Amino acid sequence: MSKLHYVQYTNSRENEYLPAMRQLISKDLSEPYSIYVYRYFLYQWGHLCFMAMDEHDTLVGVVVSKLESHRGAQRGYIAMLAVREEYRGQGIATKLVRMAIDAMIELNADEVALETEVTNTAAMKLYERLGFLRSKRLHRYYLNGNSAYRLVLYLKEGVGSIGMSYGIPLGMDPNQLPMGYQDAALPVSKQENGQFL
Numbered sequence: 001m002s003k004l005h006y007v008q009y010t011n012s013r014e015n016e017y018l019p020a021m022r023q024l025i026s027k028d029l030s031e032p033y034s035i036y037v038y039r040y041f042l043y044q045w046g047h048l049c050f051m052a053m054d055e056h057d058t059l060v061g062v063v064v065s066k067l068e069s070h071r072g073a074q075r076g077y078i079a080m081l082a083v084r085e086e087y088r089g090q091g092i093a094t095k096l097v098r099m100a101i102d103a104m105i106e107l108n109a110d111e112v113a114l115e116t117e118v119t120n121t122a123a124m125k126l127y128e129r130l131g132f133l134r135s136k137r138l139h140r141y142y143l144n145g146n147s148a149y150r151l152v153l154y155l156k157e158g159v160g161s162i163g164m165s166y167g168i169p170l171g172m173d174p175n176q177l178p179m180g181y182q183d184a185a186l187p188v189s190k191q192e193n194g195q196f197l
């Protein structure tokens with residue numbers, strides 16, 4: 001499989017990035033988002049959007065998110081996540097989500113939330129491995145009639161009162177974590193010339 005690199009979205013390259021992003025994301029949606037939905041997120045929180053590109057700079061994965069004040073807390077929200085079908089199962093989405101979360105942590109986020117279809121096994125596995133917890137089941141949440149889970153990741157001790165921090169049980173030595181936790185414990189955002197390694 002080709003070598004990938006990870007980049008942060010920038011609005012100065014909207015003409016290049018946005019059409020590719022829409023094409024990738026709309027492939028997996030029954031009701032494609034309008035361009036205004038993308039612009040709502042990207043104009044305000046382009047710095048919380050990360051992309052995986054192949055060696056030809058073709059987009060193979062993307063995460064779109066935002067960070068806002070919500071009931072006195074800084075709440076991050078993962079709005080869109082997609083990886084091209086032939087690139088799935090290699091950890092690309094996990095890395096993109098971790099980059100978004102790391103960027104939110106830098107901005108003092110308290111928690112991160114999202115919704116995903118209850119039947120989306122890959123997404124549920126990915127998010128729960130990162131420490132997201134099921135906070136609510138939303139009956140017939142999507143237009144296709146499917147139900148969703150709202151998932152929440154608590155980033156600070158005492159917030160959400162669940163004794164977890166970014167997927168790590170509080171008080172546990174990060175070096176002694178069980179399999180599956182180690183990756184979540186490490187910030188991945190090593191940036192060099194606008195690119196993440």
Ligand SMILES: CC(C)(COP(=O)(O)OP(=O)(O)OC[C@H]1O[C@@H](n2cnc3c(N)ncnc32)[C@H](O)[C@@H]1OP(=O)(O)O)[C@@H](O)C(=O)NCCC(=O)NCCS
Binds near residue numbers: 087
């Ligand atoms: C969900 C999605 C983004 C995951 O992308 P990805 O790059 O393959 O994700 P990762 O490789 O980081 O991790 C996926 C995890 O799900 C597992 N998985 C993938 N397909 C699965 C399936 N059908 N059943 C069970 N587990 C599955 C993988 O094994 C992996 O877990 P592991 O690391 O413990 O083995 C991708 O499947 C996708 O684009 N789906 C369509 C859009 C979508 O559903 N977006 C999410 C909306 S919230």
